[in-house]
Amino acid sequence: MAETPKGQQTRAKLLEAAQAEFSEYGLAGARVDRIAERSGVNKQRIYAYFGNKEALFAAVMTRVYAHMSAVVPIPTTEEGLRAYVGDVFDYHRESDLVRLLAWEGLHYGAGPIPDEKEREAYYVHKTAALSVALGIDDPTAAARVLIALVGLASWPFIVPQQRRLMLGPDGDTESGWALLRASIVAHGHSIIDNVLQGSV
Template identity: 85%
Template sequence: MAETPKAQQTRAKLLEAAQAEFSEYGLAGARVDRIAERSGVNKQRIYAYFGNKEALFAAVMNKVYAHMSEAVPIPVTEEGLRSYVGEVFDYHRQSDLVRLLAWEGLHYREQPIPDEKEREAYYVHKTDALGLALGVEDAGAAARILISLIGVASWPFIVPQQRRLMLGPGGEAESGWALLRASVVAHGDAVIDSALEGRAA
């Protein structure tokens, strides 16, 4: 049975509050009572809607992945792909996705994550699109290129302390961000150029 508009609104409030809580404290450190307080929703509703804290975290991850897919879809042309790294960089400046991913990695380590098959399908789609954009037929090679591009764009946000230590106070100014973005985009272009050269060889 479809949820009522009120139930959808309650679910949305819980997910928004849970995203903030998980981003700040991780899965292990997050507290259901704080999520309830943040959302203004009775704690029992969290269990009624999501079952447990891990399922709630999985729902949050599905939400943020869906948002990124809509905001920064991977292109299927070389020209679009050259813009993609900068767009991913810009997205992460305004998003807590990489922080949530870092917490997820620390929590699950090598263990399967909830909804692993769905997440895997998400990356298969991205890998297929990248292969189409660059004319790379080997799915493994396309996946390695994708990992490189995402890594270049997201690393400064996964380890903000290293970014701060390496770039100093000027790195947080808009001019510093612009220089870092330009460097990230240039390295993304180098990855793409290398892939194209390998295809031509």
């Protein structure tokens, strides 16, 4: 049976509240009681909609991945690829995706995650598009490039304490952020250039 508009609204409220809770406390530290309080929805509705806390976390990750895909789609041209590094940096500055990914990594380690096949399919699509942008016919090589570019653009947000210690108070000014972004984009372009020149 199709979900009613009211049910869709309730689900959206729960996912929004759960995203905030998981971002702050991680999967292990998050509490269903707090999610219910944040959302204004009865705690039993959480279990009715999602079953358990891990399934709720998986639903949150699906939600944030869908949002990033819509806001920062993987490019299929060299020009788009060059803009992509800065776009990913900008996205992570405004988003809590990297915090959620860090918590997910701490919780599951190298083991399987819920909805793993769906996440794998997401990256297969991304590396296929990246292969087109790079003009190479090697999805594994494209995946290595993607790891390098995304890692470069997201690292300052995964370990904000390191960014603060390295850059000092000026790093948190708008001019400091602009300089960091420019540096990361330039290094991203170097990675792209190496691939286009056949060096990677």
